[in-house]
Amino acid sequence: MERKEFVTFYDQQQQQAGMFDxxxxxxxxxxxxxxxxxxxxxxxDMIPQQQQLSSLQYPSPAAAPPPPFSEAxxxxxxxxxxxxxxxxxxxxxxxxxxxxxxxxNNNKISSKQDKEEDDQKSKQQSKSKKKPLKKQRxxxxxxxTQSEVDHxxxxxxxxxxxxxxxxxxxxxRSYYRCTSATCGVKKRVERCSDDPSMVVTTYEGQHTHHSxxxxxxxxxxxxxxxxxHFNNYGSMMQNHxxxxxxxxxQHQQPCMYNLQTPGNYSTTTTTSVPPSxxxxxxxxxxxxxxxxxxxxxxxxxxxxxxxxxxxxxxxxDE
DNA sequence: CGGGTTTGACCAGCGC
DNA sequence: GCGCTGGTCAAACCCG
Numbered sequence: 001m002e003r004k005e006f007v008t009f010y011d012q013q014q015q016q017a018g019m020f021d022x023x024x025x026x027x028x029x030x031x032x033x034x035x036x037x038x039x040x041x042x043x044x045d046m047i048p049q050q051q052q053l054s055s056l057q058y059p060s061p062a063a064a065p066p067p068p069f070s071e072a073x074x075x076x077x078x079x080x081x082x083x084x085x086x087x088x089x090x091x092x093x094x095x096x097x098x099x100x101x102x103x104x105n106n107n108k109i110s111s112k113q114d115k116e117e118d119d120q121k122s123k124q125q126s127k128s129k130k131k132p133l134k135k136q137r138x139x140x141x142x143x144x145t146q147s148e149v150d151h152x153x154x155x156x157x158x159x160x161x162x163x164x165x166x167x168x169x170x171x172x173r174s175y176y177r178c179t180s181a182t183c184g185v186k187k188r189v190e191r192c193s194d195d196p197s198m199v200v201t202t203y204e205g206q207h208t209h210h211s212x213x214x215x216x217x218x219x220x221x222x223x224x225x226x227x228x229h230f231n232n233y234g235s236m237m238q239n240h241x242x243x244x245x246x247x248x249x250q251h252q253q254p255c256m257y258n259l260q261t262p263g264n265y266s267t268t269t270t271t272s273v274p275p276s277x278x279x280x281x282x283x284x285x286x287x288x289x290x291x292x293x294x295x296x297x298x299x300x301x302x303x304x305x306x307x308x309x310x311x312x313x314x315x316x317d318e
Numbered sequence: 319c320g321g322g323t324t325t326g327a328c329c330a331g332c333g334c
Numbered sequence: 335g336c337g338c339t340g341g342t343c344a345a346a347c348c349c350g
Contacts, residue, residue, distance in 0.1 A: 049322090179322090
């Protein structure tokens with residue numbers, strides 16, 4: 001059994017996608033750290049999208065900007081409370097932090113009362129100051145995923161705070177915010193107008209906490225050592241992998257998870273994910289709605305752990 | 319009752 | 335300046 005395994009970076013405005021093949025024999029998972037110059041360029045801040053995506057013409061890594069993970073060894077648990085660190089986003093964001101930096105802690109979500117006060121202050125400031133500092137955005141990572149479920153589980157808890165109709169798309173865009181009080185990560189979810197079976201998920205920022213379902217260092221079939229590596233790889237890929245794992249669980253049986261992307265990028269490499277014995281309760285709700293007759297679904301059998309993606313010689317924990 | 323979703327309103331940025 | 339669009343807010347609503 002084979003399934004296509006891609007991570008796609010997607011420019012929502014230009015409808016343009018860059019992509020790498022997670023399961024390529026040439027490009028191991030370790031490359032996601034940015035240690036491989038031929039591969040790392042595909043991991044970078046999408047802001048500003050217009051500028052960066054112009055160079056995201058797969059496969060032309062030489063023209064791509066540097067990866068977001070300048071610190072390959074940073075542990076997720078030790079991520080700074082201010083994820084939009086200079087090493088990552090300063091070069092790409094020009095919107096000053098009217099709400100972030102002015103709050104001292106960039107990612108801190110104040111209490112509702114404080115928030116309202118801050119809103120009032122910001123409103124007053126926006127009225128009093130003609131040119132307030134521009135807002136500084138977090139780094140963003142976009143994934144294009146084939147799914148019939150709009151909001152894929154990724155191990156974190158999200159609260160929907162908005163939905164907007166998108167220009168040139170019949171599908172609305174949903175806005176989610178991490179429910180953790182100390183985490184300001186956001187994500188946007190929308191369906192691709194070109195291919196309604198594709199869901200574009202854009203993460204903004206980095207989680208400052210462990211996933212609620214990734215407790216005790218082991219979950220979704222991942223070994224603790226694997227989790228450690230994922231922490232090192234950064235939250236983006238962790239999120240993506242979790243998303244895949246959990247998405248597969250929504251099928252309740254091991255089945256194909258097709259991340260194929262349109263165009264000439266299609267290849268046929270394989271990875272796989274097993275059924276998980278954990279966290280099913282989390283997935284019950286969405287699994288109710290998932291159409292298991294998806295054309296892309298088929299069954300597979302193997303481990304589905306990090307080792308299924310990362311070549312053995314590229315792992316350190318074995 | 320607490321937490322999450324919906325949805326209209328509002329605001330800021332940007333292009334013309 | 336104006337209109338368009340994306341992003342966010344917040345009241346109302348829903349649900350367990």
